Amino acid sequence: MSLTEHGPVRRQQFHQRLGILHHTHLHRTLMARFPAAFNTRWTRRHWLHASLFVTVGVLLATIVPGFSSQLQPATPLHATLPLSLPPQTVKPPVASQPGHQWEVVQVQPGQTLGGLFSQMGVPARTMHQILEQPGNREPLTRLRPGAELAFALDESRALRGFRFDRSPTQRVELSLAGDKVHEKVLERATTTRVAVTSAEIDHSLYAAGRKAGLSPAAIAVMTDQIFSYDIDFKDVQPGDRFSAVVEETWREGERVGPGRILAATFATGGKTYTGFRFEREGKAEYFTHDGRPLKKSFIRMPIPYARLSSKFGARRHPVLGKMRMHKGVDYAATTGTPIMAAGDARVQFVGQQRGYGNVVILDHGKGHTTLYAHMSRFGKIKRGQHVGQGSVIGYVGSTGLATGPHLHYEFRVNGVHRNPLSVTMPPPEPLKGAELAAFRAQAAPAMARIESMERLMYATASAQKAAPRNKRG
Incomplete structure (x- = not known):
């Protein structure tokens, strides 16, 4: 067989040998660039070093994110206290009938019912139709700023429903259809709480009372009913103080009504006056701690500021x-x-x-x-x-x-x-017998609340005032 006849076979073998030689040379060249440990057969010592490097790498991958989190700004400390919340109340629906949308309006100072109806585009005839319903005229004609009225208007802006609060416990919802008015009264759940407040007068009694949480009406009861016979409030001085036990009505997390004063004390001119609320023969009056009415039989001056x-x-x-x-x-x-x-x-x-x-x-x-x-x-x-x-x-x-x-x-x-200025006025009748016993049982807890509050407030204030003197000493 000649070279010519076997040319393809020999060329193929030649290229295979050339490829093997090239691969061997490349392998030696590459291996020469690696450390000696990779050019020789690995021993147990090599494997031990490699496993050590791998372990260190894993540890670093785990620990480093922890370090990075420490570099972030610290979140502020806070505490959460469990609070006893009132039960959730279900709000009235947003529409009384399909297509009727409630629009709520809040009464502003100086606004009248007629002005509000005119503002909503409701004719005066419809307003009078609502006022003619039994029990509606008095609450609607004595609206106070902040009160809410709701109007249900259809697509043509005609009044189809009207909603207002008749009292703190009653919400009235009216449905209007022509000359007919259908009324639905919704009872609103309320809770009663007894609060104790105390304050020292800095500049004015009114400002101190408002700061202590008393409503303007409650302050007026204290000045015009409870202590008006014994204290001339024009002579009240800074440093005088008062305390009160107030019965408050709450509805849906909001305080409603001024709150009745169950008991009150007022310290002025080196003397402390007390007053406790008690109903005698169905009429509420205020009495001293021993059951004598604070209300005198007669007032000496029947005209104010004269x-x-x-x-x-x-x-x-x-x-x-x-x-x-x-x-x-x-x-x-x-x-x-x-x-x-x-x-x-x-x-x-x-x-x-x-x-x-x-x-x-x-x-x-x-x-x-x-x-x-x-x-x-x-x-x-x-x-x-x-x-x-x-x-x-x-x-x-x-x-x-x-x-x-x-x-x-x-x-x-x-x-x-x-002489009206000097005559001895006849004293009012004090409580006696069973009424006096009932009064004492009612007044004792109220007085204990006031005394506890005053010990807490004024003992702390006295300690704070004495602290700088002790430091100077």
Whole structure:
């Protein structure tokens, strides 16, 4: 066989040998570039080193993310306290009927019901239709700022539903269809809580009361009902303090209503006055700790913020110019100032009497009567009517023989004139027997609450004030 005949076979063998030689040379070249440990057969020592490197690498991969997290800014510390939350209430549906969308409006200061209906495009005839429903007129005509009214309007903006709160516990929802009004009353769950508050007066009683959480109405009860007979609040000084136990009504996490004051104390002028609420014969009154009414039988000054212009006794009459006995006292005030009944009474006379002009005479029982003269006009009273202490019976004027607007006030005992500024007023009837026992059982826990609160507040305040002195010593 010649080379020509076997040429392809030999060329193939030649290339295979050439490839083997090239591969061997490349392998030696590459292996020469690696460390000696890779160019020789691995021993146990090589495998031990390799496993050690692998273990170190795994550890680094695990630990390094931990270090990186430490480099992040630390989150602030906080604590979560478990709170007892009121049960979740189900809100009324957003629409009373398909296609009727509720629009809620909040009453702003100075707004009237008529203005709100006009703002919503509801005619006055529809408003009067709602007011004619029993029980609606009084709550809707005495709206307070913040109250919410809901209007359900259809596509043509005609009123189909109306919703408002008749009381803290009742929500009224009306459905209107033509001249027919269907009413649905929804009872709203409320809870009652008793809170204790105390404050020291810095600048004003009102500011201290608001800061302590009392409503303006509660502050007025404390000043105008509980302590009005014993404390002249124009003389209250910084450092005086008060405490109160208040019964509050809550609805859906919101406090509603001003809250009734169950008990209160007021410290001023080195003396502490107390008052406790108790119902006697169905009427709520305030009493001292020993069961004596705080409300006196008579108030000495039946007109607020007035100036004493003439005292009781002999004087020269300012109009007649003659010496005459002045059988009462005069209080100068502007025309139209309200005049109050000095005590609970029956109206004995309403009309005109010679030089007295417009006069009201009240019969308080047990031979005690009071007279009020020179009125510009009368209050809403009539003869034989019973009026309560503090009720407005008329307004200051200058009718009759008077040189200017003032109130002439007389106090009589069995027909004899007495000086209203110095006469000994008859004391009110104290609690007795079973009523007194019930009062004491009710007042004791309230007083204990006040004493506990004051020990906590003012003992801490005294310790804080004493701390700087101790440091200086």
